[in-house]
């Protein structure tokens with residue numbers, strides 16, 4: 001990739017290695033990953049179970065650290081961060097979407113969405129306004145005061161997406177966002193994600209469902225800790241199914 | 243620290259399991275209750291015992307002559323001697339740091355023969371020849387008229403200040419004794435005042451049965467020449483009478499040609515030393531109260547720490563989520579610490595409130611019982627210092643209780659915390 005395009009590179013990783021230490025055994029999970037993601041891309045990471053998809057995503061999300069290799073996020077080196085800085089970077093740069101939603105069950109939808117804003121030190125009033133705006137965006141404004149256990153799986157994931165968007169991050173990281181949803185709901189969630197991507201947000205999705213992967217614009221295939229395939233695909237619009 | 247969301251979250255966390263929170267709070271509540279009650283009981287005992295001292299100036303010694311037990315400079319042993327009025331001036335000159343030096347003479351005594359007469363009434367009373375300062379050393383409350391003053395001293399006035407007890411025996415009820423004359427051992431003195439003794443000690447009854455007359459007219463009337471029976475000496479506040487005692491006695495030994503090593507020639511009673519002993523006892527008692535109270539409190543704190551640990555474990559996943567969303571380690575730690583301190587303080591304050599309530603009730607009951615000399619217990623109380631110290635202990639212990647759980651909460655990597663279920 002030409003060097004002068006660096007400005008639009010959102011994620012740049014080189015020769016990333018990661019092993020898990022289990023007693024005296026060491027499990028080499030990532031064996032030298034190289035790839036870049038440009039701003040505005042919608043990428044899916046595929047691979048069989050245990051191939052290291054989540055491991056890679058967690059390193060990208062600064063929830064975990066690589067053993068070696070380099071990682072730049074929007075030209076910022078992500079290396080040897082202490083927890084305080086890592087927390088700040090996560091808060092400012094990243095939005096997470098999890099398979100199991102990971103909403104805080106005693107807080108209502110609005111408060112869940114407002115949580116990253118709270119950690120940004122934003123005032124309550126502004127926080128509420130923003131959170132409501134993003135709830136509206138995912139079509140759940142009417143559910144603002146509902147607790148997570150009063151919502152369906154698809155609704156929960158939409159709240160989680162609103163929460164990930166609330167802090168206006170550079171990148172959204174989603175680990176099997178549709179893994180716990182039925183096909184129809186999955187497509188609704190993908191429709192939402194496509195819409196967000198259309199607005200220019202960079203998004204990485206881990207999935208092992210082919211149909212979901214084809215709703216992204218690029219598929220990266222992992223096998224045994226290495227990228228075996230990386231290519232642009234024709235994006236299938238999720239709303240064409242419903 | 244004081245933002246609403248943080249407090250909301252603390253309340254949320256603590257009210258999530260009411261019963262558990264209450265049980266936990268009880269430990270600390272009980273601990274601080276025990277601590278405060280013990281301290282108050284100690285104070286009550288102290289008040290009761292010290293009431294016996296009344297307002298007597300405690301930095302005071304009494305000194306009297308006995309018998310020389312060693313021959314010295316040609317004088318034999320077994321010799322009797324008397325303090326002289328001139329001794330007061332020489333003590334004042336040679337021993338700095340003294341506030342009052344009161345020479346005293348005494349006549350008669352309780353159970354002795356009747357020595358005071360007024361008309362048909364007679365009585366046996368202690369009669370003291372005194373200087374005006376004595377009222378500062380062993381305070382009495384003048385109930386009518388006045389006390390002896392220097393005018394009386396200088397003019398050898400035959401005047402007397404009598405106790406309420408004396409008045410009761412010599413005068414009719416409702417009769418005003420001021421200006422009336424009483425005869426002490428045949429010498430007429432005019433009553434110029436009546437008094438009540440302030441201290442409530444064992445000789446309360448006797449205390450009201452004393453008569454004070456000017457030192458000079460006493461000496462004249464009862465032929466004491468320039469002799470002094472005994473002295474009451476009070477040191478200034480920044481001096482200790484116990485330290486000055488030896489100097490004073492040495493001056494007396496020189497003045498009266500007593501062998502420097504004759505320790506039995508001059509008797510003394512050091513009120514300060516006695517008072518210190520009692521004080522020491524109460525300090526020790528307070529130490530025991532703190533020791534026991536803090537130990538009981540400690541078990542309450544361990545309880546809080548334990549519960550916080552469980553809460554943290556239960557919330558591992560939530561903490562993981564928060565950290566993924568950008569919660570810094572300190573905000574997590576602070577949250578746990580604040581929760582722990584809050585719980586400790588709330589339960590501790592409840593303990594303080596309940597214990598002060600109990601103390602209030604006890605005081606109410608004690609107030610109903612007339613204070614006699616047998617009640618070795620008066621006005622148990624906690625002062626603000628104790629509450630302040632208790633609060634300090636609570637904050638510290640809340641902090642300590644939260645420390646380990648807070649550390650546990652951030653010890654887990656966010657990624658592992660997220661995986662927890």
Ligand SMILES: Nc1ncnc2c1ncn2[C@@H]1O[C@H](COP(=O)(O)OP(=O)(O)OP(=O)(O)O)[C@@H](O)[C@H]1O
Pocket residue numbers: 020021022027029047048049050051052053054055056208
């Ligand atoms: N904390 C850990 N300690 C030890 N081994 C781990 C840990 N996390 C993951 N692994 C191992 O690393 C390998 C890769 O795990 P990872 O979760 O990245 O796989 P994945 O591609 O996301 O699989 P799946 O599709 O099942 O989610 C697996 O063999 C897994 O057992």
Ligand SMILES: [Mg+2]
Pocket residue numbers: 053054055175
């Ligand atoms: Mg995975």
